[in-house]
Amino acid sequence: MRCQQIVCEQAGAAEVMQLTQGDVAAPASGQVLIKVAAAGVNGPDIYQRQGSYPPPADASSILGLEVAGEIAAVAAGESRWQVGDKVCALVPGGGYSEYVLTWSSHCLPVPSGWQLAEAAALPETFFTVWHNLFMRGGLQAGETVLIHGGGGGIGSTAIALAKAFGARVITTCSEAKLAFCRQLGADLAIDYAAEDFVALAAEFTQAKGVQLVLDMIGGDYINRNLKLLSLDGRMVSIACRAGRMAEVDVAMLMFKRIHWTGSTLRPQSITQKAAIASQLLRQVWPLLERGQLKPHLHAVLPLAEVVRAHQMLEQGLHRGKIVLQVGEPD
Template sequence: MRAITITEPGGPDVLAWTEVPDPEPGPGEVVVDVRASAVNRADLLQRQGHYPPPAGASAYPGLECSGVVSATGPGVSGWQVGDVVCALLTGGGYAERVAVPAGQLLPVPAGVDPVDAAALPEVACTVWSNLVQLAHLSIGETLLVHGGGSGIGTFAIQLGVALGATVVVTARPAKHERLRELGAAHTIDYTTQDFVEEIRRITDGRGANVILDIMGAAYLGRNVAALATGGRLVVIGMQGGRKAELDLGALLAKRGSVSATALRSRPMEEKAAIVRGVREEVWPLVESGAIGPIVDRRLPMAQAAEAHRIVESNDHLGKVLLTVD
């Protein structure tokens, strides 16, 4: 088969469409013939040499895919050759085939294009596990989402609205209209506006009950300032750095909490549990039309370098997909 390999750490041009050995399904695994994969920030970091795959994972980038089951390994039940699926991966999605633990497979939701389904697994699992499992977002609460135009952001808007929350997002102005169409009640231009002041204005001084943050260090202090009493800050990215000073007094005064999570490095059993939760609680919302994959564009898998340039530019909205003929 062919796969995107990283010839050396560096810019997009180090990505090469290369012939590599076919994967074989191990115990409890299936092989998926890939229709599409999606570009995630973690892929860019892996390409740059900053985010190596966990031990035992594929060396090829790609944390999600859609496709068709073409082989099953020993001990697999509930899936068979020919099933149309999408999958949460630990790596290997930028390829014509990938071996996947059966517990990380999902059926393509009814009504969703099988190619566009590649835009769903990673964002659905990340957003649901953080907003529902961890932060317990509830009806009537205010959710602040940073990076509203990203794949994570566009999904979080939709899920937040479906859960009955008022969703506020930070994003570039060019994306605001589309994000309001997805359900954001308020949009904040992070390039010119102070999101702490804006969230206080929007909530009559109360602040956000839940904040989903991709920035990390650069936003830590301001995020705590933006929290409501009893608020929950969940950090899922470090685009603004790894280290910052935390004012525990400010956090104590708000009886708030700060959590940080990663999905890729979790044990297989935890990922399977998250996938089950997504299938039970999120897939019905997708099939009803309340939530859908937001795809900025599709590119052939061989053009992975161009896809990385697009994502690095931050000009896209939603997911950029890489397709296999």
């Protein structure tokens, strides 16, 4: 069987992506085949297309790390899912396609009453945020967290989840996204281009600092984050938009007893990702089922408009998530 999919035969600008035909593979042990209805667009897709984030050797070279759709086939012996089940899933690649293989343990049920385009905005961001904000960062109710880039898919999800679990949220974003971040629940939204986030956050916390920083900027933000952290504070790095290198004041790490960690999601093992999915199902999915959390969709575009979707993401024009409609809308 053949299906439509997006390929990049060379690294470059968004225009290198082309809509073409490819083969549909059968699921191997532990896998399911999903008929894709919608696929989320994420920063790693941009970096892979540009040639700076190559896929793992055993992953599809086709872009796309999260989808929602219907189970089309299951491997022999797989009992967790049945053909026809509606799921959203983290995929190792290949999401920009009408069919995609992924691991059964990386699928989660579509919340009741949700459209598949909405569910497609969940996996990559919720896996990333839960793992880094809660599993690695240890965010607790009553703590104050600084979330950089609050207007994007990861940042907006982080704000919503932190608030849902009882934290106070400070975020940085562009001036155009301040109101959006406040609507999500941010207690303090700071225009990073015009305001000093260290000074304003210190004033907000009455000079006590924040207990956790979720950083996706890197570069010269690192020392500023360290300055703002409280004693025994934690910082989790998940991207480095301002550069991979930073001159760090090690004395601040020592004197404040700061814990600094970081991660990327895609290279983690099948087992590690399954553990994240299990925690999400127990602790976050009930909130989705009750309508207490829902991702903000900035745009849902046809698969054929993938170039436009990437350009919107690169230009920072989005508030929340951009999703590609791959199959027929539900």
